[in-house]
Amino acid sequence: MLPVPKGYKFASFAAGFKYSGRDDLALILSDTPAAAASVFTKNKFQAAPVTVGKEILAESRIVRGAIINSGMANACTGAEGIADCRESLELAAKALGINARDLLPSSTGVIGPRFNMDKWRAVASRLADGLNAVDPVKAAKAIMTTDKFPKLAWGEIKCAGKTVRILGMCKGAGMISPDMATMLGFITCDAGVEPAWWQEALRRCVDKSFNAITVDGDTSTNDTVIAFANGASEVTVDNDEHRTALEALLLDVCQQLSYMIVQDAEGGTKVMTIDVCGAASDADAELIVRAVGNSPLVKTALFGEDPNWGRIVAAAGRSGAEFDPEKLTLSFGKIIVFEKGKPVQGDLDALLEPVMRKQDIDIFITLGDGEGHSVLKASDLTREYISINADYRS
Template structure:
């Protein structure tokens, strides 16, 4: 294994290479391989236009019964909205890799990110795969995480471990994403690796639960991509079997910590973003109602631009709550920004709110606390602000 400061789960090897799909002078293709067959799962975008790698990964997981060996990710070409030609190209990329590794194509899970509609350049794939396979073990997770970046400004890695009576279990995650972020399943592209011995069904349930409480609870611009997915392998190489209720809960907590750290990084790296808005809603009739209110605030361009401009315009928050579709009594609603009450039970709070809020609005993270009533519903959403640079980045994205 190439030297890397990241503690890697046992039994995994990494490779990264430059295929020249879109970006010159940098790696844009990465491969992760488990030494042994692993419990495999994925959570995928709910966008109706699902990219070829999403459809192929789903099919492979079904064929292999929740088992797998490798994850293959490219940047620069999304292979989305490319029809049957795109499906055939995706299958061919897996065949190229699988044959070189001596495994079945169904054991390889694909993911792609980049421009929608761009077709795979199969000549570049054919030239790059031998280098990719030959380089297996010569890269670490940091290089792999860099290879899947698009408009990201830094690679996103997180890791943790669990000490048990039988030994240590490691969990490692990586993700890419900074724009087109409002996942409705997982994240833009995420990878979760673990060396615990776990059952395939529990592994799927655990990854889905982690995604729901992390990647599904962030937004940058309200867009759910065609390619969003989290792919996850647990290979048992630590020889620590996790099969008790307590052990599973402990491992789930470690996995959740890793996923939530990655989700925070995604919002932190939002295209042109300067601030994180931590929106907490409580007192709703149920959790779904709380989520409606939180997402209306987090998606609102008016709220986001006010945060960017450090303008304590709480009326935009209240307005967003009002159009969210959540059920509540307007006279029971209260809002605080930076811990400062600005709207109490349907009425503006008194005092010099602009003066009180000014230091809070300058911070890199701004808490927005919303109380809709006295119900049990709660939800937390991380959102970014909306800046001039977001428009510039996305106006020039294909150039």
């Protein structure tokens, strides 16, 4: 059984929003009010649940949980979509006996269609009864769209002789290129925290996890990560030592989840970690990791297990980053293939053949002696990705 943080209940339901014969609505509820930290998409087309969620959190960072539907994004639906989102919260809150402002909405799926509110009304009547069993795996399955498997990660630390737990879940396989990836993430923690610090900690952890992956270069209208902390462990994290330990655990859970997204990339077979150091700035290093990680030429070579280093240095060269090409060094794992402006002599294809057969492939790029550094995880690009997205709405 999963080590669920104290004071949380999970549930899932088959509402029939889009999928037939499977759960497509998940509920996460804390028994007591919880501090909520959040990050949302920067896409200018922000889905109704993002807009409504921001409004709720602007009033108070103390809530009870989240309700998440899959299949319909409720994005680009105008004022009507906002009204539908608010009504769905009212229906859920009434059934659960709480205030609508205590629930945060999230949606994922096809952009454009409006909710069928009759289906929301029908499922709302079942919400309270569905909270009897704690089963986060079912909740994680309910929020999936093109995901091949549910994504959960967890861990615990000791503080003041007591156990503090974190459990996170997320969904995402395509439309992934974070700017806060289609991705949703929900994290539960039973520590007591100061809301402002919790928000800062989540932001730092997201920048090193969900914001450091790419599948296809697309940022969604619905990207959301929310972290709850309800204090049910009876541990209040209020000193630097405990804050450092809890943030390290939060980062570990976020990085496990974000790795799973790249691992589960639509049609994906490889996970490429691009590590750029020696840049003039972190911003320059990030330009290069994203140019390489989002390059269709690099990604298709990765799928074909072809160590085509020329595509990588070409991507670095067009990234917009400032560097001296004569100082760039490129290696696949520990094998250097390019340095001082030219390829290393030898049968590189033979040397790299076993490296390229692996699922996880590390690409290291050194630009010079600057302090700039950035790391990005990226998937390959396959025929199956094209097939999935060509038929997504059918």
